[in-house]
Amino acid sequence: MTVPVKLLTQVTQAAKTHQPELSVSCSENAIKLTGPFVLSDLRGPFDCYQVELQIPSNFPWHEPTVFETGGRIPKNIDRHVIPSNGSCCLGVWEEWLVNVPGHSFDKLMTGWLYDFFFSQSWFEAKGEWPFGQRSHGKAGIVESYADLLGVTLDAKVIADHLKLLARETIKGHSLCPCGSGKRLRKCHRDSIQLLSNRIRPTMAKRMLNRIASN
Ligand SMILES: [Zn+2]
Numbered sequence: 001m002t003v004p005v006k007l008l009t010q011v012t013q014a015a016k017t018h019q020p021e022l023s024v025s026c027s028e029n030a031i032k033l034t035g036p037f038v039l040s041d042l043r044g045p046f047d048c049y050q051v052e053l054q055i056p057s058n059f060p061w062h063e064p065t066v067f068e069t070g071g072r073i074p075k076n077i078d079r080h081v082i083p084s085n086g087s088c089c090l091g092v093w094e095e096w097l098v099n100v101p102g103h104s105f106d107k108l109m110t111g112w113l114y115d116f117f118f119s120q121s122w123f124e125a126k127g128e129w130p131f132g133q134r135s136h137g138k139a140g141i142v143e144s145y146a147d148l149l150g151v152t153l154d155a156k157v158i159a160d161h162l163k164l165l166a167r168e169t170i171k172g173h174s175l176c177p178c179g180s181g182k183r184l185r186k187c188h189r190d191s192i193q194l195l196s197n198r199i200r201p202t203m204a205k206r207m208l209n210r211i212a213s214n
């Protein structure tokens, strides 16, 4: 799949606005941003990382891959660098998709990406992570989904919620996924209704596949 012009425009614009020192290049199936990623606050820039961002042509459905290329961040999982390919561990992608309406690259740049590098500087200075942190691998995915659904860390409760949300229509006589044994209409109907506006069937299916395959 070739890079859509609209995506290239969006990424170029976001870089120009927030990280003007990055250079943009485009290959067959990805956009690449390389150069310094600058951290700044009201007083101006205070830190900077050499990065390479690879934004796949099917962004936002697929997440970008991010590398710190200056050799500053130790390449291990305790520093949120994924050992298998050396890329930055930004978070569980479905969490970004559900929590960031519009899915614009601009919001990724000023949100998760910025926070990742900000956290690294904070950790260097203070030896702790500013925003807390999740587990890695399957445990981290389950934690993230539990948060998104507003349920406890129970694999069955999570899967039952997702199975319900994966349906095009949710019926009141279905069993409530909370595990109470009651019908939905006599239990969590209202909260499920609200959730179904945030987590659409396609997303619920994607999340189900991910917990089933990991
Ligand atoms: Zn991590």
Ligand SMILES: [Zn+2]
Pocket (backbone or CB within 6 Å): 176, 177, 178, 179, 180, 187, 188
């Ligand atoms: Zn319930």
